[in-house]
Structures are given as C-alpha cells and as structure tokens.
Amino acid sequence: MAKVTAERKFVTKIVIVVTMGALAFGYDTGVISGALPFMIRPPSQGGLGLTPLTEGLVTSSLVLAAAVGSLVCGHFTDRYGRRDSLIVLSLVFLVGAVGTAMAPSIPAMVAMRAVLGFAVGGASALVPMFISEMAPAGRRATLVSQNEMMIVTGQLIAYVLNAVLAVVSDSPAIWRVMLLIAGVPALLLGSGLFFVPRSPRWLASKGRHEEARQVLDLIRSSDTQARKEMAQIIENNDEEENRKGWGDVFRERWMRRLLLIGIGLGFAAQFTGVNAFMYFTPIILRQTGMQTEAALTAMIGNGLVAVAATFAGIWMMNRYPRRTMFMGGLGAVVLAHMALGTVLLLFPAASMTKSLLALACILLALLFIQMMVSPLYWLLMSELFPMRVRGALTGLSVAAQWIFNATASFIFPIMLHAMGAATFFGFAAINACSLLFVMKCLPETKGMTLEALERYLEKTLGAGATGGDNLRRVS
Structure with missing residues (x-):
C-alpha cells in the first residue's frame, strides 16, 4: 500500500512538472488578446504602432511557427528523448517570453x-506523449488530460491578468509585463525537469533496459507490474527491430x-470553432449590441467554462469510451x-x-x-502511434492541427463579415462531417497498455477494419 501511494505521488509530481509546458502554451495563446490593444498605440504612447495587417502577423506568427515546432520536435524527440527535448524547449520558451517583452x-x-510558437508547438506534441509513456494504463486518460487542463488554465490566467x-x-507599456509573465512557467518547467526521469519506453528503444527498469520501479505500484510492463516493452521493441524508418511507415x-x-482528428478538433470563440467572442457579441467592456469581461467567462468543462471531461474519460x-461532443x-x-x-x-x-x-459550444x-x-x-515513430507521427499530426487552427482562425472573421449568421450553420455542417469521420474511422483505445494497443491497432487497421465492432473495442 505504501508503494502504491508513493508511486501515485511521484507520477503526479512528474505530471505537474511536465504540464508547466502546457501552462506556458495556454498563457502564450491567451495573453495576446490583452496585449494587442496596447500594442496598436503609436510608439510615442508606449505601443508598437500595429496596423490591422501587422496585428494579424503578430497574432498568426505564433500559430504558424507552432506547426513547425511540433513537426521538428516530434522528429528530434525520437532521437534525443522526451525529457531532454522538453528541457531545450523550456529555454526556447524563456527566450521567446523575454524577447516579446523587450521587442x-x-x-x-x-x-x-x-x-514562442515553435516552443508552443513542440510542447503540444511532447507533453501528452511523455505523460502517456510514464502513466499506468488505468490512469493514462486522467493524467494525459491534465495537459488540456493546464492549457485552459493558462488561458484563464492570461485573461484575468490582462x-x-x-x-x-497606468503604464502604456504594461503589455510588456503581460508578455514577460510567460517566462515563469518556462522557468518552472526547465528547473523541474532535472528531477524527472526519462521515459522508460524511450530508454528501452535505445537498448538501455536497466535504466528503463529502474524508472518503471519508481513509477509503478508493484515489482510485478513493473516486471510485466518491462517484458511487454522489450517484446514490442524486438518485434520492431527490423521495421524502422519512414519507408516502413508509408x-x-x-x-x-x-x-x-x-x-x-486535428481537423475535427479545430473546426469545432474553439479558437474562433476564444479569439473572437468580443467581435461576435459586439455585433449583437453588447458594449466592448462587457464583451471583454465575457472572455473571462469563456476561460471559466473551459476550465470547468475540462474537469468534467477528465471525470468522464475514466467512465466512458473515447x-x-x-x-x-461533436453532436x-x-x-x-x-x-x-438561429439566434x-x-x-x-x-x-x-x-x-x-x-x-x-x-x-454551450465551449x-x-x-x-x-x-x-x-x-x-x-x-496513444495512437507506434513507439518506433511515435514522436514523428505525433509531430506530423499535431503540425496539421496547428495549420487547421490557423486556417479556422483566419477564415472565421472573413466568413462572419461576409455571411453573418450563416457562418455558424456552415460550421455546423463541417462538424456534422467530422462526426461521420469519427464514427467511421476512430478506433477505441480505452483500457489497454500502449504496447497492447499497438498490437491491436496493427491487427485491426492492417486488416482493413473501419467503423465496425472491432474498432469499438473497450477493455
């Protein structure tokens, strides 16, 4: 019982440290909404004199660079490891925070x-991956979901501090303080990671079995569980030994x-309109007659709903199939x-x-x-991707998600100006298509170790299964 408690506490501490990257991710994506009104002022009044064009460049540069960051970091994490890659990213976060504050x-x-966007994109790919490889199968959903919790918490903190x-x-340069605060979670992430072990699965993939077993002894509740999981990891690595490289992927x-x-899935997640609402709620509400101050206050409501909803989602994940x-949710x-x-x-x-x-x-949508x-x-x-190319495939998928993020955020105000209320019927149609895609293609992943899930997916997807019963398996 004492070992179980110690294991749970240690894994929880690891997750808290690692999700500082997600907190920085959330803060950096949320803080710009409060900084921009000051940055559009002329330099003589403490701003940068942003025009509508340069305002868009400042906002979108983070999102586009995030696509590059997730792709590049996804590749390098397979070579250099999850923990060490995150340490480097913490330094990039810090440089970006200080650089934007002093620009x-x-x-x-x-x-x-x-x-900053490069670091945000890298963290978005690496943090969930690292947590999933450290977490026991029964706690994986709860612990990985702390990533999303810290993202929305970071956004809420940004809205409130703004x-x-x-x-x-009364300082016209207060926007620089807003941006500089982003360096705090970066410092916590970088310093905390030195007390976090490397991923046992990555260690084993590099032939460092003894180190991998030592890490599993720290993060599993019993010697039997650690030994069994280590055997699964080694068996999985042995099977993959002759199947490495991008050629095999395709x-x-x-x-x-x-x-x-x-x-x-990245398309489905972004075209829910989540970032359209998080970025442009004040614009939507001003069109209904709400005053600017009230519309900005409503942004805090968005953040509060996001945090409360994520709490509820973590509770549901342990009780319902993915x-x-x-x-x-899409329905x-x-x-x-x-x-x-209609309203x-x-x-x-x-x-x-x-x-x-x-x-x-x-x-309600949020x-x-x-x-x-x-x-x-x-x-x-x-969860979805095999160990030997997990970083690379996760990086590719998350990079696509960031491109969809930028696309949805870019077209939303254009659609709203040109189409008005019909914009939201258009998003409803897109989400209906996403729902059909999930019904047809998404396999169930709940309740399996990563190694068991990999063998299951290879068998079912390799055989050509789609939305049938074999993709709906729940352990």
Missing part, C-alpha cells in the same frame, strides 16, 4: 512570437491509416452552432436578449468542446 519593433515582435493589469496600471497500411486518422465521448457542437445561427437570424436588431442568448450558445473533444484529441495523440 523594440514590429519585425522583432513577429520574430519573437515565432520563437484585465487586472490593465485596470491597476509501406504499412495500418500506419498510413493511423496518420490519416491523426490528421483528421469514441462515444468524441461523437457526443452537441453541431446543435450549439445551429442555435447560435442571430431571429433577432436582427441589437438587444440585450440577443446578446445574452448568443453568449449562452457560445458558452462546454462540450472542452469537455468531450479537446481533451480527447490530446489524449488520442498520445
């Missing part, structure tokens, strides 16, 4: 936001299908988008009723996205 010009700001700093400070049907599933939750998002479009059509004139109903629909879609996306990215 003297628009080109410097865009460049430093790109540095509002507080804007109120309490020759083997089941790996090609897994990669396509990973990319498709497929069922993902499909239920609810379809209805929320249709409801929002905007039925109330053509600006009114408080229209504003409150629109806000309710937005919060509730189901953050409870049943986003946490599951990151969990599945940590």
